[in-house]
Amino acid sequence: MYAASALKQYQSVNTQARVVDASPHRLIQMLMEGGLTRIAQARGAMERGQTALKGELIGKSIAIIAGLRDSLDHQQGGELAGNLDSLYGYMMARLTEANISNEPAVLEEVAGLLRDIKTGWDGIAD
Template sequence: MFSQGNAGASAYARVGVETGVMGADPHRLILMLYQGARQAIAQARMHLQQGNIGPRGEAISKAMNIIAGGLQASLKKDVGGDLALRLDALYNYMVRRLLDANLEQSEAILIEVDRLLATLEEAWIGISDQVAKRAAQGAPDAQR
């Protein structure tokens, strides 16, 4: 199905991602999770438009796993207060909506979740200066 050249490019991309993860600070890792979830949703939309049921489901599952197993699992609810609890509820909502998107074959729902993730990603990027200042001062990373 894929040529050897494509396999090589895929392996190269995996190494790049793994290297990025290994060298990333916690703030960057969360950003990478947002980007990965959004990329999976973009793939799901493409597969939905092309009628590729299996790959669409795989892409949606990947986005759900990133949200629940990465973003939601990284929340520190014991120290994050109301913000962490609200993010937890929002991540639950997103996972449910992605399940709905798959069942209903709904691009509109995929767009809705992508927009929510884009808003959170934008906010996360917006606090990067504060995180960098705290790191330079030797303070612990900002709590989520």
């Protein structure tokens, strides 16, 4: 994992958590947590008809997933990194579609995928 890239992406979405002492593993966890939070917030904004806020939150979600994608180490990760790269690309495209279509189900689909990835990541020891 490229910790500096993950740290930069995490800080760019205005999170308040301390990241200075976090391990690379924890930084990825924090990115995933931030992504899930932004997607949930975007859904709320979508349901309330807050179009600008919805777009901003979906944009932040996309940026977080892009950070996760950028942090993949394709040399060490091999096929798994390639599969995650494709899945992250799919998730970013679906978030864009959710922003355009105002479909909460699309946000839920992406959140479910990210939760599944996070569950696997959380199972890996530091």
